[in-house]
Amino acid sequence: MPEYRVGHGLDAHRLVPGRAxxxxxxxxxxxPRGADAHSDxxxxxxxxSDALLSCFGLGDIGVLFPPSDPSFAGLDSRHIVQxxxxxxxxxxxxxxxxxxxxxxxxxxxxxxxxxxxxxxAVAQLMAVPVADVGVTFKTSEGLAPDHVQAxxxxxxxx
Numbered sequence: 001m002p003e004y005r006v007g008h009g010l011d012a013h014r015l016v017p018g019r020a021x022x023x024x025x026x027x028x029x030x031x032p033r034g035a036d037a038h039s040d041x042x043x044x045x046x047x048x049s050d051a052l053l054s055c056f057g058l059g060d061i062g063v064l065f066p067p068s069d070p071s072f073a074g075l076d077s078r079h080i081v082q083x084x085x086x087x088x089x090x091x092x093x094x095x096x097x098x099x100x101x102x103x104x105x106x107x108x109x110x111x112x113x114x115x116x117x118x119x120x121a122v123a124q125l126m127a128v129p130v131a132d133v134g135v136t137f138k139t140s141e142g143l144a145p146d147h148v149q150a151x152x153x154x155x156x157x158x
Contacts, residue, residue: 003158009050011043012149024118038067042077043150049084051152097126098155101134105149111137
């Protein structure tokens with residue numbers, strides 16, 4: 001009988017003018033604000049990376065990519081995910097992501113039109129069928145209009 005692990009990750013960033021908004025490796029067109037972050041600020045990929053790391057007790061992306069290190073400034077978060085996948089393979093070579101469930105909270109702009117593109121990008125990064133990636137977009141109902149947040153849960157088979 002296969003063994004499974006469940007991981008969870010959460011990330012949030014303040015929104016500021018003059019930065020691109022990137023969600024799941026997809027740049028949101030015409031967004032007036034983006035995440036204030038050391039990297040590209042992709043909250044979905046940051047939460048995804050932390051979820052995978054948490055499955056194996058490997059810390060978080062701040063340990064692997066410290067914001068105090070200037071060499072990571074503006075880093076494409078797809079690189080973070082790829083590095084985390086490689087790290088996990090080094091610890092558990094047979095590990096395979098089975099399912100990804102993600103919730104992104106952002107008041108504006110609306111992300112619904114990008115759902116298929118974001119799901120496909122995450123599926124490709126995690127090497128799973130797009131049908132095994134669930135992406136939900138929510139608003140904060142005005143409670144936190146100046147931030148973007150993502151929460152990711154994943155199931156990994158060993």
